Amino acid sequence: MTSERMKAIKMLEELIGYFFRNNINDVQMDLHYGETECKIMLEGTCLSRPADLDQLNELLNTPRQPELEEYYWGLLGGNDTRQELNLLGSLVDCADVSYNLQKLSITVFRKN
């Protein structure tokens, strides 16, 4: 498996962690790993709007920082107490974050 696919798995893990931390236990996931772009979408029912949603939106839409990738991507995912949203933001090109009618939806895009 290439490290690019591993990064996609780690990004998904990190996003699942975010949903779990917001008590969303029923999560619909969609991962598309294309030739030019990787797209990950998660959706779940959340009773109240996460307090840090605007911050998350901003982090995920900051410009990608390639220099951080190879050094730090191993930190993504796999931790039940800590978030790596800054790092996630530096690995994705852009994101669509929305909260409507108690539905939290996050889609991140990363050019391969």
Place this chain on the structure above:
Amino acid sequence: MEKSAELTRNAQLPKSEEEIQERKGFVVVDETVKYRIVTVIACILVLSSIFFNTPSEILAGMTRIVVAPSILVTDYLIVGNVGAAFFNSGLLMLAAIAIARRNEVNMNGPVMAAVFTIAGFALFGKNIYNVWAIMVGVLLHARYQQEKFSKFILIAFFGTALGPLISQITFGLGLSPALAFPAGILAGIIAGFCLPPLANHFVKFHQGFNLYNIGFTAGVTGMFFMAMLRAFDFQNPSTLIVAEGYNRLLGTYLFVFFTGMLITGFYFSRRVMPGLTRIWRQSGRLVSDFVTSNGFGASMMNMALLGYISTGYVLLVGGQLNGPTIGGIFTIVGFGAFGKHVKNILPVLAGVYLASLVQVWEVNATGALLAALFGTTLAPIAGYYGWGYGIIAGFFHMSMVMNVGYLHGGMNLYNNGFSGGFVAAVLVPIFDALKKSS
């Protein structure tokens, strides 16, 4: 980078530069301007060398620096002279800036940390001979992976911690030049080639609580090389060459230097205190890019404040300002853009200070001072768990760092990063368990 078509619909994002700045709460400084400012800082280091020595003395000093084995602790202020050491420092910083610019890397927190760290260690271990083989090794790895070098640039910059590996093999083992040069350069290229996968692997070991991750990686790599050298009966001598008696001169120099940075940061800050307090609220754990999240101005001010504090610590405990301690100060200042701030370094400094009161090392000895300054690699522990935990981390770091240098024979300049990796890896799971149960 092009955005996906779907995302052009994202109405929540601000459109104009003013709106972005209003939303972020800080001035977004153009990359060109950031590069210019950091280049000016490097030029100041280069040009200030002529205040200390004449050009011919600097040239002679540089020659001695280049051929020095440079293993820990080799103060270039003694090996060369003060002017040559600062010239070497500024020159390497300029080279790093040029490489970053050529590879179209943004001058963000980690890159600023890397170039300041290179400048700092160019006062006691990195020089214009021993850094290139490591960078070439990392470059070859990037080519091998068919990736851009920019993705590996931080590893290449921080990886120059293994510079003494090249210098020691070339000049310190008594080999004939025909064998010594190729052997030293080859060792550096191999080490550089191996660093990227190792750096990514080891960052999980301490879970991002050791800011000098390459220090741990280079420590393990250096340990491996040292084991091989010892297997062929090569030994590295215990080295401690440090300058004394420059406190007034270099203290004044650093005060002016950091004041310049403070004023620059103030100029680029929209609102001073909110910017700094936003930085101080962060744990500093990897990856905390203060420049991207809090702005260039606030980061520069944070860096200057850390410069005052770290210089103040050295002087207050009766230590000496020399190549290694100023190297430590520059490294702290650099990481003021990438994880360190006033609130998270003080507990670690306090922990190391307390350790030196009850342990066998004098508080103002070179080793203890370096443990205190570079021990701030564990600042995220204080930032994340609280000041008490930071003191404990600093306390243990002091003992640990005095024990691990033998393993790599002084060939890893980031000895405290090596030690910090172990300390964080042991303490973090324990602190997590304590936090959960409480």
